[in-house]
Amino acid sequence: MSNQLQVKEMAEIIVMKAVNAENELYAAQVREKLEKEGVFLINLLSSPGSGKTSLLEATLEEWGGNHRCAAIEGDLFTDEDARRLERFGIQVVQLNTQGSCHLTANMIVKALEKLDLKGLEYLFVENVGNLVCPASFNLGEHKRVTLLSVTEGNDKVKKYPKAFQTAHLMIVSKIDLLEATDVDLEGLREDFRHVNPSGEFLTLSVKTGSGLGGWLEKLESWKREIKFSKASVQKPPA
Amino acid sequence: MHEFSLMESVIRIVKEASQNSDLVRITGITLVVGKLSGVNIEALRFAFEVLKKEEPLIKDSVLEIEEKEGQGKCSICDKIIPVWHYDLLCPDCGMPMQVAGGDEFYVKSITGERDG
Numbered sequence: 233m234s235n236q237l238q239v240k241e242m243a244e245i246i247v248m249k250a251v252n253a254e255n256e257l258y259a260a261q262v263r264e265k266l267e268k269e270g271v272f273l274i275n276l277l278s279s280p281g282s283g284k285t286s287l288l289e290a291t292l293e294e295w296g297g298n299h300r301c302a303a304i305e306g307d308l309f310t311d312e313d314a315r316r317l318e319r320f321g322i323q324v325v326q327l328n329t330q331g332s333c334h335l336t337a338n339m340i341v342k343a344l345e346k347l348d349l350k351g352l353e354y355l356f357v358e359n360v361g362n363l364v365c366p367a368s369f370n371l372g373e374h375k376r377v378t379l380l381s382v383t384e385g386n387d388k389v390k391k392y393p394k395a396f397q398t399a400h401l402m403i404v405s406k407i408d409l410l411e412a413t414d415v416d417l418e419g420l421r422e423d424f425r426h427v428n429p430s431g432e433f434l435t436l437s438v439k440t441g442s443g444l445g446g447w448l449e450k451l452e453s454w455k456r457e458i459k460f461s462k463a464s465v466q467k468p469p470a
Numbered sequence: 471m472h473e474f475s476l477m478e479s480v481i482r483i484v485k486e487a488s489q490n491s492d493l494v495r496i497t498g499i500t501l502v503v504g505k506l507s508g509v510n511i512e513a514l515r516f517a518f519e520v521l522k523k524e525e526p527l528i529k530d531s532v533l534e535i536e537e538k539e540g541q542g543k544c545s546i547c548d549k550i551i552p553v554w555h556y557d558l559l560c561p562d563c564g565m566p567m568q569v570a571g572g573d574e575f576y577v578k579s580i581t582g583e584r585d586g
Contacts, residue, residue: 244579429565
């Protein structure tokens with residue numbers, strides 16, 4: 233620090249600005265753009281390998297073109313997931329974060345520019361496989377869904393609470409493998425209720441199709457409930 | 471580990487606030503971090519020390535962090551108790567509790583030299 237002839241005036245400025253304010257701004261942009269077109273946005277969270285892409289494949293397969301869908305795929309590298317979903321003839325945007333552990337709302341703003349939103353009903357965002365960071369970033373979604381496969385064990389809701397606390401729905405996947413694990417489904421449901429009393433809970437297997445109907449009904453009833461006007465914009469998860 | 475990108479956002483907020491108030495050299499930045507915000511303070515401090523070297527405006531500044539305790543509110547009896555994680559049950563009712571505080575993360579204030 234140099235001593236200058238003139239003493240500088242020191243000042244304290246009160247800022248009071250949330251660090252995620254920037255992301256919230258982009259999230260609001262996403263929401264506004266989608267609501268104008270009547271598109272319902274779902275943000276899918278889970279660890280890598282819990283079956284997010286498989287769930288989307290099963291959803292598209294079951295619907296068989298009855299609903300107009302699109303997907304945004306988040307991965308560190310490769311377009312493998314995008315190619316898996318393109319087989320169903322839907323629009324897919326692959327986002328590669330090149331090492332970053334989560335998607336942010338400004339990435340979704342950019343991805344929307346690549347999609348034709350006219351007539352679209354459902355837009356699925358498959359977040360980067362990670363139960364930690366994606367939980368802190370609102371993407372402007374109408375609903376957040378967090379998957380946990382039975383092979384991940386009993387303790388994950390307690391260990392990674394924010395991903396479950398901010399979800400509207402928790403899905404336990406791969407229940408066809410339940411017998412091979414020591415997972416207690418009722419225990420998982422109870423752990424989830426503790427961190428998220430108002431959250432909904434589903435179990436399913438895309439292999440056997442068990443529980444898949446409940447998921448599809450959930451998607452349709454959610455979309456029916458949403459009134460696409462600015463007044464319906466809900467508070468983003470903290 | 472997204473504390474680097476969070477710290478980049480902090481620095482953007484600090485730059486904008488100093489431009490708006492004609493501060494030319496920042497000496498102090500105060501953040502408020504709730505214990506339920508999911509932000510790791512140690513990683514945040516590390517990110518600050520790395521990133522500030524690249525920013526002339528803040529290279530001599532000191533980072534102050536005020537931690538806020540987590541608070542939970544019972545969905546039945548409205549009792550408020552200090553909590554430190556999300557797995558919350560009311561000690562009286564045994565019912566799940568809602569987070570009522572301690573999940574905040576914001577830039578509170580900056581101190582610096584004014585232009586002129």
